[in-house]
Amino acid sequence: MGESGSGKTVTARSILGLLPDTAETSGAIWLEGTNVVGLSAGRMRSVRGRQASMVFQEPSAALNPVFPIWWQFAEGLRAHNPKLKRKELRRRIVEALKQVGIPDAEKRLDDYPHEFSGGQKQRIIIAMALAMGAELIIADEPTTALDVTVQAEILQLLRDIRDTHGTSIILITHNMGVVADLADSVLVMYRGEVVERDWVRELFANPRHPYTRQLLAAVPRIGVKSASRDLGPEHLAELESREPVVVAEGLEVTYPGRLGSPPFRAVRGVDFTIHAGEVLGLVGESGSGKTTIGRAMAGLEAVTGGSLRVLGHEMRGFKERAFKPLRRQIGFVFQDPSTSFDPQLTIGECIEEPMVVHARDLSATERRDRVAKILEAVELPREYSRRFPHELSGGQRQRVSFARALVLEPTLLIADEPTSALDVSVQATVLELFTELQHRFGFASLFISHDLAVVDMLAHRVGVLFQGRLVELGTGSQVMSNPDDDYTQRLLASLPVPDPVEQAKRREFLRLAAGGS
Structure with a gap:
């Protein structure tokens, strides 16, 4: 583990000889008794896939969009066994897809990558490694782009592969909760060097290097620092008595269908209010409607049902000419600062x-x-x-x-996943900055995230979205400590905590709750 630029991915890619030609590699990397440093291109091709395979961070970029899934599996299998017949290829591919939990595997062989969800695409990449029979899987940030519930499923899948097939796993991540959930031992990297190594429980309980302590201290944790708890009930009541900046009543956003497909209701009958100076956190999985609501508030998506009033202006059927003067009162912070x-x-x-x-x-x-x-x-x-x-x-x-x-x-700031692309220590700095700026400028804010600990730290009230519906709304302390909805409870249970002992207890509780033996 370590931050961006610490050398995690470069170290892992060197195992498979995936560094640029300009990179100079020295020392040794022993893979099943063979030093792979300096291997010829032909020898290295025989290593890739068969002995070691890589699961990349972004599954959408790792799959070729113009070929069906079975063809992409077959490309790797035939590289090591050109005599495999089509029938045998498809049988092995179906078997691998079933192992990673892809439903109706036989029927989905001819589907293309865009027809699968993000979590399913990551399962397909893992299935490719299984089909090749790799003894080592290098998982490079395999859950960074996934929601917490899907992340939990992928981590459980990797754990099952390790236990069932005896596969070794190198897990690259800057998420301390993921490390605590899956790893047995840990290497901490900083500026290209390993600064600490230990068994996972010992490292989290007794970190020795200052950088490791800094990383662990920067991880936001539910209940440790909560905006709603820190503010107090009387201040929250005072916030709710202020003039509303945004009022949604039965809000609906529907996208028209294409090529004969039915319309898609992204937001379904949502009610909420954001008062002056208040931060409303909106959480939920990808596709739950979070970003759609934020874009509708900024006039970037059309409101198709109900009512959405922003700064006193009705957004349903709004005219750009009438709304344009209000845009200067709305700020927008996007998810990816690089684009x-x-x-x-x-x-x-x-x-x-x-x-x-x-x-x-x-x-x-x-x-x-x-x-x-x-x-x-x-x-x-x-x-x-x-x-x-x-x-x-x-x-x-x-x-x-x-x-x-x-x-x-501005009077209103819409922040759409502003910290999801950042390392944990950089994230902590940006979150502190957000809190300071909100106090200084006093803007109202919709803070969109799928990280419940981040939202608990910043938001006075929290709304939980599921399939376009607002299933829960309350103060951060209410939603995080005593959730009413089953989906909110599942979200909280799926969030890995940066403590191996506690995470093991949570995993066992979830297993028993699911009827595990």
Whole structure:
């Protein structure tokens, strides 16, 4: 484990000889008694798949979108056994898909990657490794892009593969809960070096290196720091007495069907209110409607049913000309800071752009002064205004995202998964920044996330979405400590905690609750 740039992926990819030709590798890597460093291309091809296989972070990018699933399995199997017949190939592929829990495996052989969910695509990648008979699976951030319930399923699948087939697993991650859930032993990497190694329980109970202690301390935990608990009931009541900024009543968003397919209702009869200065956290799995609600509030999706009033303006049937003056009161922080900026603009120009559109009364000098002040507010030097986005780290780019969203001092900030792409220590810094900025500027906010611990830390109230419906709404302490809905309980139970002992107890509880023997 370790942060981005610590050398985790480079170390793992060197096992399979997947580094660029410009990389120089020295030392030795012993794989089943063979030193793979310096192996010829032909020998290395015989190692890949058969002895060691890799499960990549983004399954959508690891699968070829123009070929059906069975063909992609067959490509690897035939590379090591060209004489395999089509019938035998398909039999082995079906067997591997069943092992990883793909339903109706025989019927889905001819399906394409886009016809599977994210969790199913990751299962397919793991099934490919099983079909090849690899003794070692290298799993590079295999759950980063997945929801907590799907993440729990993938971790259980890897655990079953290890126990059933005796397969060794190298798990690369910066998620401390995932490490606590699956790993037996741990290596901690920092700037290309291993700074600590130990059995997992010992490392979490008694971390010796300062960097390891820093990583573990940065992990948000439910109940440790809670916005609703820290604020107190009288302050929460005062928040709810303020003027509403957003009011949703029976909100519905439906996408029209294509090529004869029926319409899709992404949001179904949702009710909530966000008051001035309040942070509402919205949690749920991918496809639950979280981002759709945020985009509807910003006028980026059409409201097709019910009512959604934003800053006193009805969004159902809204006209852009009437809503445009209100846009300066809405800030938006996107999920991926690396793709939310124009790479040809400097940081200063990116932050200045909203003022060019919505504050034409400001002179160029006034705009530059405001850019400098907002950069200082997000704890970045003024000189960064002359840099380009690619010259900043992920955490710095996300700080700039907040600066751009807040430069017009908006009444409402919509933050869509703003920390999901960040390392745990960078995430902790950004979350502290969000809290400080919210106190300073007093904006209302919709904070979208699938990380319940992050939402508990920031949100005064929490809403839980499931298949487009709001199944639970209450203060963070109510939802996290005493959830009413079965789905909320399942979400909380699926969240791995950074404590191997506690995580083992939770796993056993879930097994017994599911009727396990």
